[in-house]
Structure formats: C-alpha cells, structure tokens
Amino acid sequence: MASIMSTVTLSSILLIVLLSSSAANAQLSANFYANSCPNLQTIVRNGMIQAVNRERRIGASILRLFFHDCFVNGCDASILLDDTATFTGEKNAAPNRNSARGYEVIDTIKSNVEAACNATVSCADILALAARSGVVLIGGPSWQVLLGRRDARTASQSAANSQIPSPFANLPALISSFAAKGLNARDLTALSGGHTIGFARCTTFRSRIYNDTNIDTNFAATRRANCPASGGDNNLAPLDTLTPGRFGNNYYRDLVAQRGLLHSDQELFNGGSTDALVRTYSNNPTTFSADFAAAMVRMGNISPLTGTGGEIRRNCRVLN
Structure with a gap:
C-alpha cells in the first residue's frame, strides 16, 4: 500500500528515535511483559479488532x-480515572467533555x-498498545x-484544560504547547495527521x-449546512473530507x-514555518x-511513571 512505509525505512527511523530517548525513558522496554504477560499484545489487538469491527471510528x-492522556502530566492513564472525593479528573475537562470516547473499549481490554x-499490566500501557492497533486496523503504519x-494515582481537570492543545489555537501557540512536552514542529505537523481519521463536533469548528x-x-458552505450559526453543537463533520475512515495523507491535501x-x-498551512512539511506530506x-510513527514513539515517552511510581490499576477507572 502506498500509504504504508516500508519496514526497513520505518525500522531505521525508530532505531534513531529509540537511541535518542532520555535516560528516564530508557526504563521502558519493548519486551517489558515478555515473561509476565506474554500474550498481552495479542489480547489488546483482538480487543481492538472487535471494537473497530463494531465501529470503525473507534x-x-x-x-x-x-x-490527550500523554499531554496531561505524561502517558499515565490519568484520563481514564473517574472523579473522586479528593480530585476532579480529566474526563470532564473542556477538551474531553462530550467528545472523548472509547473508555468502555479500554475497560473491556483491561478485563x-x-x-x-492479574495485576500485571498498567492501563497506561494498554492504552498505548490500543492506540497503535487502532491506527493499524484502519490502514495506518505500525511502530514499536x-x-x-x-x-x-491522581488526575487533574485544570491541567487538561490548560495543557491539551486547543482547536482554536494559532501556530505559535501550537508549537509552544508541543515544545512544552519535548516535541518539535515536525512532531506537531505529523501528529496532527491523526486527524486523517475521525470526526469533530460543530462547536469546535463553527x-x-x-x-x-x-x-x-x-467547503465552508457545505459545513455550514450541518453546523448552523447557533445550535447543533454536537453535529459531526469528518476531519478528512476524502477518506475519514481510512488512515492516509488526504488530511494534508485538504x-x-x-x-x-x-x-x-x-494553521499548519497558512504561510508559516510548517507549510513546506504539509506540502511534503500531501x-x-x-x-x-x-x-507519524516516529512521533508516536516520542509522544509515548512523555514523562512515564516507571519503577515504583504510581500503581498498576486493576480497574482503569478507579484507584486500587
């Protein structure tokens, strides 16, 4: 498939990425569960196959x-936590409320x-594996x-409100928010290509x-037909006009x-520093x-809890 890079090329890029990882992230390993849960990746993949077969959008x-998990205090599954008496979590933060979905899929896979x-694999790792399987199942690349x-063991609604990039942000703000997570403008442009799949609510693009x-x-006239000047906030439109259910580069052509x-x-193609890269991807x-694959590896390495940090939740929604 033209949209999928060769194994050799991807492997070479990922080798460079892994070699450049920080010492803190060196605690992560591709074979971390090789002995303790050898069938992990098969279980996650099968769970995602079932979910995608039911609804491709998932x-x-x-x-x-x-x-959204990784951008709030690192890839630690905090987004999956329900609110408690001691903290208000991320599920009802503005970027997630009424739009973040798929929690029940992760619940099923975790079960x-x-x-x-039992009590071996973190929800954070399950979410990371499920994200990759979801991309692969709809035609995208794989990565290690x-x-x-x-x-x-906690979550922060205020951090989610301030740290997740806004759909209304300009390019300097986007570059700044990614830089705060150790990601550069190329990562920003590549990861934004995740919008080659899925839909957005009217309230985010009105x-x-x-x-x-x-x-x-x-294009504007077409979208206004399903997103009136007032009302219809939850009406959906595809982020990619050509192939919203298949991973590819048509997002950049748009x-x-x-x-x-x-x-x-x-903003990624509006006379700024990322224009040339958008053209390349298109x-x-x-x-x-x-x-995209290399940037997903880097994003997955944002401030992970390792060693004795945090816990291994038995239920992704609640603390042990």
Missing part, C-alpha cells in the same frame, strides 16, 4: 484518548488482560510501543467556517486546498507514515 477515538495476567509505564478567511468557500476543518488544522504518504 480507532480514531482511542488514538485521541492516548494523545481480558486481567483475566490472563515501549512498555513499562505505571498508572497515575468559528472557522463562519469567520476564517483562509477557507475554501464551497490543508493545501484550504479545507482544514479546525482552525488549528489550517505529496508523499510514505514520508508522512514514517514521521
């Missing part, structure tokens, strides 16, 4: 859960993992998921289709044609797949 939803390997994360000037007029759905999407799906 691949995008699980990828988004992983992204299956617990049945095979490093394992050994532990689960947070201001763009009514107010932005860097937008194709026919940006070049000024058909990015979110303001933050179109013309070269192999380069996009390689960069």
Whole structure:
C-alpha cells in the first residue's frame, strides 16, 4: 500500500528515535511483559479488532484518548480515572467533555488482560498498545510501543484544560504547547495527521467556517449546512473530507486546498514555518507514515511513571 512505509525505512527511523530517548525513558522496554504477560499484545489487538469491527471510528477515538492522556502530566492513564472525593479528573475537562470516547473499549481490554495476567499490566500501557492497533486496523503504519509505564494515582481537570492543545489555537501557540512536552514542529505537523481519521463536533469548528478567511468557500458552505450559526453543537463533520475512515495523507491535501476543518488544522498551512512539511506530506504518504510513527514513539515517552511510581490499576477507572 502506498500509504504504508516500508519496514526497513520505518525500522531505521525508530532505531534513531529509540537511541535518542532520555535516560528516564530508557526504563521502558519493548519486551517489558515478555515473561509476565506474554500474550498481552495479542489480547489488546483482538480487543481492538472487535471494537473497530463494531465501529470503525473507534480507532480514531482511542488514538485521541492516548494523545490527550500523554499531554496531561505524561502517558499515565490519568484520563481514564473517574472523579473522586479528593480530585476532579480529566474526563470532564473542556477538551474531553462530550467528545472523548472509547473508555468502555479500554475497560473491556483491561478485563481480558486481567483475566490472563492479574495485576500485571498498567492501563497506561494498554492504552498505548490500543492506540497503535487502532491506527493499524484502519490502514495506518505500525511502530514499536515501549512498555513499562505505571498508572497515575491522581488526575487533574485544570491541567487538561490548560495543557491539551486547543482547536482554536494559532501556530505559535501550537508549537509552544508541543515544545512544552519535548516535541518539535515536525512532531506537531505529523501528529496532527491523526486527524486523517475521525470526526469533530460543530462547536469546535463553527468559528472557522463562519469567520476564517483562509477557507475554501464551497467547503465552508457545505459545513455550514450541518453546523448552523447557533445550535447543533454536537453535529459531526469528518476531519478528512476524502477518506475519514481510512488512515492516509488526504488530511494534508485538504490543508493545501484550504479545507482544514479546525482552525488549528489550517494553521499548519497558512504561510508559516510548517507549510513546506504539509506540502511534503500531501505529496508523499510514505514520508508522512514514517514521521507519524516516529512521533508516536516520542509522544509515548512523555514523562512515564516507571519503577515504583504510581500503581498498576486493576480497574482503569478507579484507584486500587
């Protein structure tokens, strides 16, 4: 498939990524559960196959859960925690409320993992593996998921509100928010390609289709038909106009044609420093797949809890 890079090329890129990982992240390992839960990856993959077969969109939803988890105090499964008497969690933060989904898929996979390997595998690692499987199942590239994360014992709604990039952000703000997580502008541009799959709510793109000037007029008119100036906040539109259910590089072709759905999407191709990279990805799906895979490895390495940090939750929604 043209949209999938060669194994040799991807392996070479990931080797460079892994060699450049920080000492803190060196505690993660691809074979962390080789002895303690050898069937882990098969269990997660089978769970995602069932979920994607029921609803193809869930691949995008699980990828988004992983992204939103990692951007709030690291990849620690804090997004999966329900509120408690001692903290208000991330599920009802503005970026997640009414839009984050797929929690029940992770619950089911976790139950299956617990049945095979009791109190062994973290929810954070399950979410990381599920995100990769979701992408692969809808036509995207694979990558090596490093394992050994532990689960947070708290969550922060305020951190989720402030640390997850906004769909209304401009390019400098996006670059800054990614830099705060150790990711550069290339990572930003590649990871934004996750919007090649999935949908967005009217409330997240209304201001763009009514107010932005860097937008194709026919595209804006089409989107206004399902997103009125008032009301219809939960009406959905595809983030990729051409192939919203299949992973590929058409998202970048939309940006070049000024058909990015979110303001933050179109900011990647709006006369700024990421324009050239967007053009490259729009013309070269192999380069996009390689960069996306490498960026997913880097994002998965954001501030993991390891060793004796955190815990291994038995239920991803609650503390032990």
